[in-house]
Amino acid sequence: MDERTGGFPDAAAGTRRPAPVCVITGASAGVGRATALAFARRGWRVGLIARGERGLASAARDVEATGGEALALPLDVADAQAVRDAAEKIARQWGAIDVWINNAMATVFGRVDDVTADEFRRVTEVTYLGQVHGTLAALRHMRQRGSGTIVQVGSALAYRSIPLQSAYCAAKAAVRGFTDSLRCELAHEGSPIRLTMVQLPAVNTPQFDWARNRLGRRLQPVPPIHQPEPVAEEIVRAALTAPRELWIGGSTMEAIAGTMAAPGLLDHYLGRMAWDGQMTPEPADGSPDGNLFAPVDSDPGAHGRFDGRSAGRVAALSPAVARAGLLLGAVGVGLAAWAAGRRGS
Secondary structure, eight states: OTTTTTTTTGGGGGOOOSEEEEEEEEETTHHHHHHHHHHHTTTTTEEEEEEOOOHHHHHHHHHHHHTEEEEEEEOOOTOOOHHHHHHHHHHHHOOOOOEEEEEEOOOOOSSGGSSSSHHHHHIIIIIIIHHHHHHHHHHHHHHTTTTOOEEEEEEEGSSOTTOOOOOHHHHHHHHHHHHHHHHHHHHHHHHOEEEEEEEEEEEOOTTHHSSSSOSSSSEOOOOOOOOOOHHHHHHHHHHHHOOEEEESSSSHHHHHHHHHOOOOHHHHHHHHHHHHHTTEEOOOOOOTTTTSSSSOOOOOOOSSSSSEEEEEEEEEHHHHHHHHHHHHHHHHHHHHHHHHHHHHH
């Protein structure tokens, strides 16, 4: 398989049909925007979904300037019918949906008892149910064609929750549970539709200025922080090769492995380190309401305010590869022990 196109016809290479189609939710900024441009550089047509019309229009211009074709669709992924209508429009206009990437998210920073029921509900509707709505809309078209790939953008927090983001951690864990269940159903059907989930590290995106903030201090991602572009490249790779999961960033791998090995120890460690680690010493600025219920009418692009602290490269690992490595290592140890025993007998 060509990892540049994942077996899809490539517009830049002289094509069997028009360029392939990717749909990205949360495409107006951050990781979604960087991912849209990564597909555009490969000559794909990109459907862009987000609430903020200003950022969405700018993202569409960037896609076109980068070499792709764009279709911008302003909507809220919490609205299941709006997502379904968007999928219909893209399929009618371009004839196919080859890849659908569920990336839209919303969060609120605060202690559990400072977060309201409405805020919990809203984070769930966007960050969890938004991925369900996108998946159902994509499946409807992919089942008709008998092909396609769905990418769920997750987080290390889908495995390892941290303090002060209970609603977001719960929503990402729910996405993982939903995805595993659907994967079983697709296997039962013998479906050719591919389903993958990427687990992200801390990324330098505008969300830390947009998120609803109940903490009174300015927000930041827990270091180490990564630039959105290398993360976007790994998301593209996941879309093209469809591993069951892809863990992006050393901190993601450490968090997941640590949770499996010593969850109680991590509870206490993160209770200390991740509390102040999510805040700068500066007082919070701007509106504490953020973009939870309404979009922020701005166009920050893909990056947040942490360029000077963000890494331009990122490691990634498929858990299947990790398990194979562990198995081979165990076999090697066993063979070495057997050989040593033979020599000693």
